[in-house]
Amino acid sequence: MATKEEQYSLVYKQIASLIAGENDAVSVMANISAMLHDSFGFWWTGFYRVEGGELILGPFQGPVACMHIGYGKGVCGTAWKERRTVVVPDVEQFPGHIACSSESRSEIVVPVYQKGAVVAVLDIDSRELETFDEVDAQWLEKIVLLLPPIGSERDIYLAAGCFWGAEKYLKLIEGVTFTEVGFANGNTENPTYKEVYTDQTGYAETVHLRYNPSIVSLRFLLEMYFKAIDPTSLNKQGEDEGTRYRTGIYYSDSTDRTVIDEVVAEEAKKYGSPLCVEVEPLRNFYPADEYHQDYLDKNPSGYCHLPVALFELAKKAKDTK
């Protein structure tokens, strides 16, 4: 009998040749689900896509499943939030596991990264305990790299000083579907807030935005971003000072560069001088601890370097072009 390694090696080749040249993510997700499901006899095999700030059921094989899963919820939401493959040997031992089917006993969820952001997860359930291990994780992580671009939502990373206020502001803009705060374009791995606070890591406090481009354009988001920063102030926004509070626009798709340069040039004209806003490809991004996520929603009277009027502006803002 073939080992699991040998099975995966064969299935990988079959999937790669089947989907070569295919650009429609839904049909590719459908066939990857079918291939894995049939080859291994799993109980449930399929995808959830990150859209509208949650996980939405995508193509799958197996019994009917729940259609919406929140960020950080269940095994799928955990894999999304923690950006890592989650292997669950016994679903009853996983706090918060979402039981779409009472027959499921063990599970693996693999995040799908595209341009540095999690855009979907691959979820596989088994009716046996302890079905999945490192071998599954490694091969499934390799298989999801074969996927073409998923969905139409886009990502941009904006550093605007202290990320508590910046997240609250940017999240209010219509068309922004998801935000998370973290650290971008620094020089160490897995930085903690404390390390970034030393100002020695090169990281900038940054808000990762996911947005629906049919509701809001990147141009409009950038114009709103400029309303919330002093672009002439180097490494200082409000009372917060240090390279970690620098302003920056970090893009994960190089085709965004043209509009970024245009908006920056238009803003520079207003000020009549070159701006201090860094524009760079996103080199890395690490989400900050839960404590910092949606900080001002959790602590309404917490520190904020932005004036309240800006939040009112963001609430009413509408991209009408």
Ligand code: SME
């Ligand atoms: N068990 C998953 C929910 C999806 S179903 O398994 C198809 C979870 O806890 O996220």
